[in-house]
Amino acid sequence: MDVQFKEPERQMGKLPAGKRSGIDTSYLLMHKNIPVAEIVLDTVTGGILRITGSLNLEHLPVGVRIRRGIVDRQRLNDWWISRSIPAGRSGVRQALETLKVATPQMLLTKCFGLSLSDQYWIRPKDEKLEWREINFFDNPFSEDIGDILLGKPVHKEALDLRSPDNTSDGFLKKRWKILNGELCLIKAGSPPFMQQPFNEAIASALFRRLCIPHVPYTVLWDDGIPYSVCGDFITRDTELVSAWRVMQTRKRPNNISVYRHFINCCEALGVPEIVHGVDQMIVADYILANEDRHLNNFGVIRDANTLKMLGFAPIYDSGSSLGYDKLASQIRSGVGMECKPFKKSHEEQLKLVTDFSWIDFKALDGITAEARNILSGAGEYVDAARLDAIVSAMRRRIEKVYALSPTTGKGSGDDLRGDVEEDIAADYSESN
Numbered sequence: 292m293d294v295q296f297k298e299p300e301r302q303m304g305k306l307p308a309g310k311r312s313g314i315d316t317s318y319l320l321m322h323k324n325i326p327v328a329e330i331v332l333d334t335v336t337g338g339i340l341r342i343t344g345s346l347n348l349e350h351l352p353v354g355v356r357i358r359r360g361i362v363d364r365q366r367l368n369d370w371w372i373s374r375s376i377p378a379g380r381s382g383v384r385q386a387l388e389t390l391k392v393a394t395p396q397m398l399l400t401k402c403f404g405l406s407l408s409d410q411y412w413i414r415p416k417d418e419k420l421e422w423r424e425i426n427f428f429d430n431p432f433s434e435d436i437g438d439i440l441l442g443k444p445v446h447k448e449a450l451d452l453r454s455p456d457n458t459s460d461g462f463l464k465k466r467w468k469i470l471n472g473e474l475c476l477i478k479a480g481s482p483p484f485m486q487q488p489f490n491e492a493i494a495s496a497l498f499r500r501l502c503i504p505h506v507p508y509t510v511l512w513d514d515g516i517p518y519s520v521c522g523d524f525i526t527r528d529t530e531l532v533s534a535w536r537v538m539q540t541r542k543r544p545n546n547i548s549v550y551r552h553f554i555n556c557c558e559a560l561g562v563p564e565i566v567h568g569v570d571q572m573i574v575a576d577y578i579l580a581n582e583d584r585h586l587n588n589f590g591v592i593r594d595a596n597t598l599k600m601l602g603f604a605p606i607y608d609s610g611s612s613l614g615y616d617k618l619a620s621q622i623r624s625g626v627g628m629e630c631k632p633f634k635k636s637h638e639e640q641l642k643l644v645t646d647f648s649w650i651d652f653k654a655l656d657g658i659t660a661e662a663r664n665i666l667s668g669a670g671e672y673v674d675a676a677r678l679d680a681i682v683s684a685m686r687r688r689i690e691k692v693y694a695l696s697p698t699t700g701k702g703s704g705d706d707l708r709g710d711v712e713e714d715i716a717a718d719y720s721e722s723n
Contacts, residue, residue, distance in 0.1 A: 315340050316400075317416040320367075322350040323595060324422050328362060330413070337375070337396030339368040349598065352411065353532045353560075354539030366539070373587075374406060374458045375399055376440075381464050381481070386439045390450070398436070401452035407467060407474060407523050408458075409530035410595040427455045427467075428474070428527040437466030441479070460587060461608075463487065467523075474523040479516065480610065485672045487610030488519035493662045494579055494609035500654040503571045506607040510668065517669065524605055530595045531604055534632065535586035537562075549710050550633040550643050561600050562591050568603025570644045575606065577637045578688050582629040583611035589632075613662075619680040634710060647696030652689075659686050 316334055320327045328351070329344030342362050352370045356363045376383055376395035383395065392398060403420075404413045407427055414420050423429065433451035438444075440456055441464055455467045465478040480487035491508035498505035508521045525531055534553055541559065543552040550569075557565040576584050588608040592601045614622035621627055634640035659682045666678050673681075 317343070318413040319346075319416055321412050321414050321422065322347075323410045325350050326414075327351055327411075328367075329416065330367075332400065332413075337372070337394060337399055339364060339371050342367065352409075352536065353593070354536040356539075370536070371399070371404070372396055373460070374404060376457065376459060377462055380440075380462050381479075382440065382442050385442070386436075389439050389445065390436075390452075395457075398452065398457040402432075402454055402457045404458065405455060406458040407455045408525055409532075410527070426527065431469070432467070434466075434468065437468060437477075440464060441466055441477075463610075470520070475520050476523065477511065477518045477520050478610070479518055481616065483672075484615065484677070485517055486613065486615040486669070488517045489666050489669050489673070490579070490610045490612050490615060491519040491521070492665045493613065494575070494606075496661050496665070497575060497578060497655075497658060498606060500658060501571070501575070501650060502654075503575060504568075504603075504605040506605050510665075517672070519610060521607065524607065525592075528595050529601065530593050531590055532593050532600075533587045533590040535590075537591060538586065548633070553633075557591060557600075560591075563600070563602050565591070565603055566645055567649070570646055571649070572603075572606055573633075573640055573644050574647070574650065574692060576609070576612070576630075577641050577692065578685065579609055579612040580614065580625075580628050580637065580684065580688065581609055581612040582615075582631070584609075584631045586632050613681050613685065619677045622677070622680040622684050625684065641692070641695070647692070650692070650696060652693055655689055658689070 315331045317329065317331050320330050326346045327348065328342055328346055330339050331341040331343060332338070333340045342364050345360075345362060348357055348362065351357070351362065352367070355366045355370055375398065378395055387393070387395065390398070400413070403425060404411065405425065405427055406412075410422070410426070412422065412425070433454045435445065435447065435450045436452060436454040436456040439450075456465075459465055459467065459476075461478075463478055463481060465476060468475055468477055478488070479485070480489075488508075488510045492510050495505060495508045497503075499507075506521045506524050508519045511518045511520045537556045537560065538553055540556050541552070543549075547555070554565060554569070572584070572589060575581075589606065590604050592604050593599070594601055614628070617627065628637065629635075630637045630640055633643060662685060663678060663682050666673050666681060
């Protein structure tokens with residue numbers, strides 16, 4: 292198919308295309324309606340070549356440092372590139388071939404760098420374009436990119452690239468879609484068990500019972516494939532700041548653990564009740580045997596207008612749990628279960644919890660039966676032996692937390708032993 296690209300359009304008239312010639316293009320990095328910095332993007336790599344002007348630096352992305360009055364270009368470029376689709380995402384190579392685009396970074400300018408996780412974007416310099424006209428919270432977007440990323444056939448000659456899917460992270464196939472008037476993220480699982488969507492539903496049930504702030508997930512089937520569906524917990528006035536970005540605000544001393552460094556950075560930024568939020572996440576991740584709570588799938592919420600930190604983000608993205616890629620025998624034994632983001636083992640990470648008194652164990656009565664019921668809907672992906680292994684292992688972990696909580700009331704503390712050395716997201720490539 293000979294694909295032609297359709298320029299994004301306003302509801303009334305066309306959006307300016309910006310400069311198209313030369314080896315680079317000048318933009319304003321914007322935070323809603325506030326210009327932050329003047330930047331030059333390389334039209335070949337999509338990266339930030341230069342910062343040519345500083346405007347309202349207090350609105351720089353969290354974690355981008357200013358040294359002697361100069362913005363750290365490398366840090367800003369790292370933040371910018373991190374907005375693009377990971378090159379290792381399942382199916383992304385085929386998607387780029389269809390789009391005739393060399394790298395995911397080149398898609399960023401096609402949607403002005405707009406995201407549904409924060410309020411940053413880029414405006415072609417000298418163009419009169421306003422955030423209210425183009426942001427995806429208030430304006431419709433194309434489904435073309437989402438269709439391609441999920442491997443659906445494309446029957447258009449001209450593709451509309453105005454989509455928040457250009458700035459979605461993570462390695463599993465996913466897309467944004469408006470369902471019943473709500474912004475929703477639809478995400479696939481990984482073969483062979485395709486278990487993540489069902490795990491998300493089980494995690495939602497666990498969080499609900501324990502009154503843990505969370506993003507609710509449901510399961511959607513499409514063409515025989517299960518997907519998880521959740522609403523966007525970010526609004527036009529808030530934004531998610533990942534734990535990784537938070538931890539870039541200060542240098543970590545060699546004698547400070549990863550956990551303590553994150554807490555220290557949050558407290559310095561004024562994040563309220565951060566320790567309790569992390570306690571809840573660690574306990575839930577232990578019960579779920581979550582193996583992929585890396586530093587980019589939890590964080591804090593910031594007011595996009597006042598820049599005030601509002602608190603720990605509701606827990607989301609818990610699908611890579613419950614032995615999602617393990618055999619039934621491995622699930623029963625617990626051998627090979629990985630742990631992130633603070634310690635290499637869930638048992639060591641559980642020791643970081645400062646207080647267990649908030650757990651209502653009576654509320655967990657029936658949670659394994661609910662988990663069994665949810666997994667029963669997985670059909671051929673989860674057989675009876677696998678289902679029994681998942682439920683029994685989950686029950687044992689709940690019993691472990693119950694046994695620990697009344698005797699000590701809190702974990703045994705933190706030190707540098709067992710710290711995660713390289714916290715990266717799991718690889719869900721087709722070769723797995």
